[in-house]
Amino acid sequence: MTNRRKEYSFKDVVYKVLLYGIVCAALFSVLFPLYWMFSTSIKPPQKIFSIPPKLIPDEISFENYQRLFEVMPFLRNFLNSLIITGGALILGLSLGSLAAYGLSRYPFPGSRYFIGLIIVSRMIPYVAFVIPIFLLTTNLNLIDTHLGVIFAHSIFVLPFTIWLMKSFFDEIPRDIEEAALVDGCSRLRAMLIALRLALPGLGTTAILTFLDSWNEFMFALVITRTPASQTVPVALVGQLERPYQVPWGVITAGSFLFTIPVLALGYFIQKYVARTFVLGW
Amino acid sequence: MARKFRNLYLTKKERFGIYLVTPALIVLAVVYIYPLIYNVDLSFSRWDLASGIPKQYVAFQNYQNLFSSETFRKVLYNTLFFTLVSVPLEFVLGLILALMLNQDIKGKNAIITVLSLPMMIAPVVAALTWKWVYAYDYGVLNFLLNRLFGMEPILWMSDKNIAMYSVIIADVWITTPFMMLILYAGLQMIPTELYEAAKVDGASSWQMFRYVTLPSMKNVLLVALMIRTIDAFTKLFDVVYVITGGGPAYATEVLPTYAYKVGLKFFRLGSGAAISMITLLVAAILITIMLRVSKGGRS
Numbered sequence: 001m002t003n004r005r006k007e008y009s010f011k012d013v014v015y016k017v018l019l020y021g022i023v024c025a026a027l028f029s030v031l032f033p034l035y036w037m038f039s040t041s042i043k044p045p046q047k048i049f050s051i052p053p054k055l056i057p058d059e060i061s062f063e064n065y066q067r068l069f070e071v072m073p074f075l076r077n078f079l080n081s082l083i084i085t086g087g088a089l090i091l092g093l094s095l096g097s098l099a100a101y102g103l104s105r106y107p108f109p110g111s112r113y114f115i116g117l118i119i120v121s122r123m124i125p126y127v128a129f130v131i132p133i134f135l136l137t138t139n140l141n142l143i144d145t146h147l148g149v150i151f152a153h154s155i156f157v158l159p160f161t162i163w164l165m166k167s168f169f170d171e172i173p174r175d176i177e178e179a180a181l182v183d184g185c186s187r188l189r190a191m192l193i194a195l196r197l198a199l200p201g202l203g204t205t206a207i208l209t210f211l212d213s214w215n216e217f218m219f220a221l222v223i224t225r226t227p228a229s230q231t232v233p234v235a236l237v238g239q240l241e242r243p244y245q246v247p248w249g250v251i252t253a254g255s256f257l258f259t260i261p262v263l264a265l266g267y268f269i270q271k272y273v274a275r276t277f278v279l280g281w
Numbered sequence: 282m283a284r285k286f287r288n289l290y291l292t293k294k295e296r297f298g299i300y301l302v303t304p305a306l307i308v309l310a311v312v313y314i315y316p317l318i319y320n321v322d323l324s325f326s327r328w329d330l331a332s333g334i335p336k337q338y339v340a341f342q343n344y345q346n347l348f349s350s351e352t353f354r355k356v357l358y359n360t361l362f363f364t365l366v367s368v369p370l371e372f373v374l375g376l377i378l379a380l381m382l383n384q385d386i387k388g389k390n391a392i393i394t395v396l397s398l399p400m401m402i403a404p405v406v407a408a409l410t411w412k413w414v415y416a417y418d419y420g421v422l423n424f425l426l427n428r429l430f431g432m433e434p435i436l437w438m439s440d441k442n443i444a445m446y447s448v449i450i451a452d453v454w455i456t457t458p459f460m461m462l463i464l465y466a467g468l469q470m471i472p473t474e475l476y477e478a479a480k481v482d483g484a485s486s487w488q489m490f491r492y493v494t495l496p497s498m499k500n501v502l503l504v505a506l507m508i509r510t511i512d513a514f515t516k517l518f519d520v521v522y523v524i525t526g527g528g529p530a531y532a533t534e535v536l537p538t539y540a541y542k543v544g545l546k547f548f549r550l551g552s553g554a555a556i557s558m559i560t561l562l563v564a565a566i567l568i569t570i571m572l573r574v575s576k577g578g579r580s
Contacts, residue, residue, distance in 0.1 A: 019386065020386075022381050026381075027392065027395055027396070029454070030395060030396055030398055031398075033407075033411060034398065036413065036421050037409075040413065048419070049419050051418055055424075091308070098304060099301060099305035102298040102299070102300070102302045103298070106294050106295065106298030107295075107298060108291060108296075108298040120568060121313070123568050124564060125516055125537060125557070126518075127518065127541065128317065128558065129313075129317070130544065131320060131544040132315075132320045133316050134545060135550070136312075151311070151312050152312065154312045155313055158308060158313075159313075162305060187297055211401065215403035215406075217403070217404065218519070218541070222545060233403055240412075240523070248419075251413075252409075252413065255406045255409055255410065258403065259402050259406055262401050262402055263401070263402075266397070266398075266401040267394065
């Protein structure tokens with residue numbers, strides 16, 4: 001390689017320093033709180049409450065992770081989160097994809113208003129649902145059940161799935177389905193063909209709705225009561241109400257374990273996120 | 282006349298579309314449309330679960346009580362204050378980061394991944410993390426400020442003059458990545474020819490930003506600002522609930538947390554529903570403005 005030495009002007013140097021200065025400051029502000037959470041979780045419990053706090057743990061221990069399963073029914077909470085998110089996902093993706101396909105391919109009188117409603121619904125404050133959903137789940141005997149939270153999560157999962165899947169169906173050319181219909185395929189068969197082509201879109205939708213439902217707090221807080229149905233966010237926040245001392249070792253350990261699936265999925269969809277946000281507008 | 286009647290009959294295709302939408306529509310009717318209507322009904326009723334008084338219709342009584350209540354006015358003011366401080370702050374930070382990403386920097390994809398983390402993780406986890414950072418004795422923030430600047434420890438969460446700023450910092454941390462990503466996407470959509478043309482004309486970088494970047498991004502900027510304004514005014518819940526619980530003395534109470542507290546902690550269902558209806562009304566006004574603006578910008 002014949003790398004010629006570049007001549008940097010003073011202006012270039014200032015520009016570079018400023019640019020990478022911003023990069024470093026941004027990375028630090030994002031990573032430091034997360035580092036602090038993680039490093040707390042791997043400190044021995046008795047060293048968490050040292051004054052002054054230790055920036056770098058001088059001793060690594062996994063005792064907090066052990067205590068997490070003793071102090072809290074963490075496994076149960078994690079399973080609850082999985083069941084609720086899985087249920088909301090299955091309900092949302094199946095019904096949402098059907099509706100999205102219908103809206104994309106077989107518009108009917110009034111379907112435009114339906115689409116408009118779906119778009120607006122994503123901006124409606126969820127707090128407007130909280131009290132009636134509480135009363136509804138109580139009346140249907142769904143309080144403190146997985147199904148109750150799954151229904152509540154459908155409030156945002158279903159419109160989001162319909163909106164996103166419709167945009168994916170709209171991008172798929174209709175020729176293939178039309179050819180299949182001409183060849184005598186039923187409409188359902190043609191729909192399956194389109195669904196197969198939209199599989200990458202379905203995957204993206206599944207991941208984004210997974211994150212929404214997994215991270216949700218308010219509805220889960222209102223509907224769940226006991227460890228039988230409490231999700232991880234509700235259970236972790238519940239630890240704040242412990243008498244004497246808040247068990248920060250347990251909370252930070254639980255937060256970290258709960259975030260692992262998010263990090264894994266987030267990595268996959270990283271390049272879709274910006275696109276998805278822009279898509280709607 | 283005949284034609285008008287024909288319109289009532291749907292074609293087979295249209296009927297198939299309706300069949301496909303029906304299952305989703307039924308679920309939405311139960312979990313979405315019915316609760317919204319029920320909420321309107323509740324907001325005109327008095328129903329205190331705690332005292333056992335049965336539900337009764339009181340027209341606008343709940344709304345009148347709210348607007349004459351000092352606490353509710355404080356909550357409204359807090360929500361407005363939070364929105365007016367946090368949205369411009371995250372907007373400026375997001376714009377700086379988006380402009381930075383638009384430059385030629387090394388490891389850009391890794392940087393984007395790391396900077397989007399606060400948006401991906403659960404708001405509750407982010408809020409718990411900040412609550413731990415803000416802790417008075419054991420908190421790392423007081424420690425760092427003391428070591429670096431010799432500052433006295435601050436009661437981040439229980440000083441009524443400071444608590445709101447602590448909530449704002451945590452929320453800006455969570456939401457700035459959204460601004461960054463959406464503005465970065467907007468920057469990338471600007472055709473490079475525009476910059477080349479400006480360069481030929483001898484424009485400085487500030488002039489390029491002012492006369493090329495800003496006008497081309499006008500629509501994206503407005504939509505991003507409006508989305509975040511709606512969210513900040515009507516959806517702030519997890520962060521406040523975890524970090525301050527609305528305290529001290531309602532210093533950080535905002536519309537969504539107050540609606541929850543009045544409705545499902547004090548069990549004054551009607552009053553809580555009325556607060557959430559006011560929140561909904563504000564959202565509706567903002568959404569209408571946004572749809573107008575984005576439509577106007579598009580044509």
